[in-house]
Amino acid sequence: MQTTTITPEEMERRTVRFRKLESYQAQHGAAAGIPVAAFEQIAAHRVYPVMVPADYAGRSVEAPLKGAPGLAITVAECPPGNGAGLHAHEQSVENFFCLSGRFEIAWGDRGEHKTVIEPMDMVSVPPGVCRSFKNLASETGRLLVLIQILTDEQADRVHFAPSVGEALAKSFGSGTVDSLRKIGFLFDAGVPAA
Numbered sequence: 001m002q003t004t005t006i007t008p009e010e011m012e013r014r015t016v017r018f019r020k021l022e023s024y025q026a027q028h029g030a031a032a033g034i035p036v037a038a039f040e041q042i043a044a045h046r047v048y049p050v051m052v053p054a055d056y057a058g059r060s061v062e063a064p065l066k067g068a069p070g071l072a073i074t075v076a077e078c079p080p081g082n083g084a085g086l087h088a089h090e091q092s093v094e095n096f097f098c099l100s101g102r103f104e105i106a107w108g109d110r111g112e113h114k115t116v117i118e119p120m121d122m123v124s125v126p127p128g129v130c131r132s133f134k135n136l137a138s139e140t141g142r143l144l145v146l147i148q149i150l151t152d153e154q155a156d157r158v159h160f161a162p163s164v165g166e167a168l169a170k171s172f173g174s175g176t177v178d179s180l181r182k183i184g185f186l187f188d189a190g191v192p193a194a
Contacts (some may be wrong), residue, residue: 014169016064018075020093021048024183027062032179038172042085042160042185044076044133044143053154058184059154069154073146075099075167076133080141083134085164088189090157093148096133097122101141130189159189 006014023046025039033171049063050073072135073091076084077085078101086106096105098117105123109130117123117137125131127150135141147156165187169177177187 004101014065016050018048020048021064021068021075022062023048023077024062024074026177028059028183032182035172036167036175038176039118040082040181041168041171042087042164042180044084045046045082046077047145048075048077050074050189053149056154057158058155058157061151061183070149072156074145074147076143076145078103078133078135078141078143080135080138084132085160086132087129088130088159089125089147090159091127091149091151091153092156093124093126093150094131095122095124097144097146099142099144101135101137101139101143103141103143104134104136105131106133108122155184157184157186159186161189162187 025043025046026036027038029036031164049060051067052060052063052072053069054066055069056072060074065070083103096103096117098119098121100119102116102118104114104116107125107129111130111132115128133143149156165177168180
């Protein structure tokens with residue numbers, strides 16, 4: 001194999017600095033007018049997009065790194081007791097690698113099964129399986145979330161129960177729900193409300 005090299009400037013463009021990341025809540029709040037409080041009813045307190053496929057469509061589209069097809073990487077940051085509500089990913093495997101904190105991962109149509117992961121533990125949830133996560137620690141926890149997209153379409157649609165969409169519409173208006181749908185949050189699954 002013949003190796004190549006890149007300049008320090010090129011390598012810096014391929015480097016993500018966590019302190020410079022902006023959460024997708026802030027990105028879509030500014031661009032689409034989705035209130036941060038609406039995101040907090042369905043997602044982790046803050047989700048920081050790190051890398052997505054170059055032709056990715058969805059909530060993490062503004063990730064600073066564009067990579068090869070099939071992998072989207074985010075960091076979910078959760079204060080104590082915070083996490084994502086019960087949902088299912090349509091076309092991707094969601095992998096949780098605990099960086100800090102202690103997370104309960106629940107799965108099943110009602111979240112009836114549970115496991116706990118601690119720093120350096122990882123769990124992988126296949127597509128179509130309802131799942132949620134919650135930080136059990138007394139300090140802010142972080143999960144490295146690796147989404148493996150299994151289809152040619154480089155998107156990651158997430159499905160919630162219709163009642164979740166109805167509650168969001170009641171609190172924030174139907175325009176907010178429509179904006180959430182545009183970035184891949186759907187409210188059409190047979191997922192019971194948590």
